[in-house]
Amino acid sequence: MMLRTPFICFAAVALVTSPVLGEDFYKGKTVTLMVPSGLGASMGLYGRLVAGALEKYVPGNPNVIVQSRPGAGGTKGTSYAYNVAPSDGTYIAMITAGNVTIPVLRKMKYDPTKFRWLGSVTPRPSVIWLWHATPVKTLEEAKTKQIILGSTGKGAGTTMWPMLLNDFLGTKFKIVQGYKGGAAINKAAESGEVNGRWGSYSGLTASKKQWLAKGKIRVIAQFGPRIDDQPQAPRVQNLVSGDTRKMVEFMQLSERVGLALWLHPNVPKDRLKILRTAFMTAMGDPQIKADGDRRGSPIDPIPGEKLDRMVADAYKGLSPALRTRLRKALGIDK
Secondary structure: OOOHHHHHHHHHHHHHHHHHHHHHOOOOOEEEEEEOOOOOOHHHHHHHHHHHHHHHHOOOOOEEEEEEOOOHHHHHHHHHHHHOOOOOOOEEEEOOOOOOOHHHOOOOOOOHHHOEEEEEOOOOOEEEEEEOOOOOOOOOHHHOOOEEEEOOOOOOHHHHHHHHHHHHHOOOEEEEOOOOOHHHHHHHHHHOOOOEEEEEHHHHHHHOHHHHHOOOEEEEEEEOOOOOOOOOOOEHHHHOOHHHHHHHHHHOHHHHHOOEEEEOOOOOHHHHHHHHHHHHHHHOOHHHHHHHHHHOOOOOOEEHHHHHHHHHHHHHHOOHHHHHHHHHHOOOOO
16 A cells, blocks of 8 residues: 555646646747648738747747648648648648548558648638639639649649539530649739639638639639628539539538648647647637637637538548549549
8 A cells, every 4th residue: 555655646646737838838949830822812821820829928938930831732732741741830831722532532751530630720722713704704614614723743632622523514624733822822813824813702802802803713613611792603502412422512611611720640749739729719719819810810710629520521421422423523533
């Protein structure tokens, strides 16, 4: 009995002190927030906003730097974060739209169902928009005339959604890949090099609000949560039914997850809890919300625990037959 007493006392002390030790971890540290694209478009804006918020609310007030790792439609940065970057809680990654669904279609070096989701700043309904000079005004017209859309790479929504519309609806989108980020595609559309692109709607309101206000671009389709101020653009999920709708709804996991951040599967649980708490507290800060509004960047946060369930349920709910059908639509030979 006497031999057990010190052990019991030690365990009790450990339980009391472990949260303090976890919080002290970040004091004096530098945390990297990786954006898997260029920093000139909306992801860069959001990345800087979140970095500043975490500096304020993570205990120990670490220095949070924003790192850009573009390439392969965002999968290059995501693969780096999953396989190479530190797993101790000092490396946080954002994920581009499309990268959360592409591993069900093509073998990738990461698994979103194993991410430790930090949280999402906001869901991100997406759209296909065309430059105003394009001789097509509606999605229906895009079934009869070829339209050139810019894209970052195979694993990005800029490629996948137009390809799916070509298959599901009979549109004639031609996709030009290889742009370094959304800002580069925007510039190409402005110069007439391409006709438009797929992208997040909040990206437009954050970085190209004047284009919308001046009628420089025309939104012809929308995906994910409803965009009330673009009623002329049909929601794609309402244009399909049956198994096709099931596939569209799975692919819209990207829009529902939205502007999400995640950590390595092996991050210590106490640090994950600290970061999740700090993130949700920061996203509720009136000053940060006001900063988001000023930038045209909405903030409607989703907790990391909810993202865990959302992603796991979506992956479990897609049958092998529909996975095969999606791969065929996207021209993927797995």
